[in-house]
Amino acid sequence: MRSTARHFGLPAIVLLMTTVIGTLGGGSAEPGAAQATRIPAPSPAGVYASGLPQPWASRNWSGYAVTGSTYTSVTGSWNVPTVTATKHSRKARYSSTWVGIDGFKKGDDDLIQAGTEQDWAGGTARYQAWWEILPAEETPITSINVHPGDLMTVSITKGATDWTIVVTDTTTDQSFTTTQTYHGPLSSAEWIEEAPEVGRRIAALANYGIVDFESATVNGGNPGFVDSDSGVMEKRNGGVISTPSAPDSDQDGFAVAFGNDAPPPPSV
Secondary structure: OOOOEEOOOOOOOOOOOOOOOOOOOOOOOOOOOOOOOOOOOOOOOOOOOOOOEEEEEEEOEEEEEEEEEOEEEEEEEEOOOOOOOOOOOOOEOOOOEEEEEEEOOOOOOOOOOEEEEEEEEOOOEEEEEEEEEEEOEEEOOOOOOOOOOOOEEEEEEEEOOOOOEEEOOOOOOOOEEEOOOOOOOOOOOEEEEEEEEOOOOOOEEOEEEEEEEEEEEEEOOOOOOOOHEEEEEEOOOOOOOEEEOOOOOOOOOOEEEEEOOOOOOOOO
């Protein structure tokens, strides 16, 4: 999987499943080259610390992905998580929350996506909205001032000839819309919490706490999430560092938590 993200005043970064990263916040972008591949689930598929069977695992993606159809629209909402320092507070840590289409299947280097990032860098938390279509770099959305706790909604929709990306901060009533050309295979849709790669190495994941993905739709309808759509983020040594919940009761949402314990799903 591939994806991009720009980060605040730091060297070029790569989101390993899907990203090419540059810099944000006052400096000129320093584009990086992204290359990422989803790490397949163990064989046989394991049961992780969450107690849930996980059909896929990745070193930088966690959340839910659906396949098996042609996907022409995806939406999702979440409250921007608050990132916090750890005992190694001087070390930069990163996280990205997004929805998108493509990039999940092996060999698929296309991706259209939008979301927020929540980073801990330079001893402070930093927040940003963005959109991206590979192979171009991520584009920061400077017209939206993102704060922790803000309710964000993203929609990505195919029209007759072009795609429309809408990112809305419902809390502050700020919205951004762009119309773009995209020609991916439309073979998957995703709702993801991601860790980036810095200097060709996956960065430490920011402690983002818990994110609730809610009001998800795909192709204009309920995605009908099931446990088998979910996957964890794990370190190279197999330790799980980001874990999704079971789907909520109406199957259009889930939670994902920092660490190896599955959170409860959002209440409906």
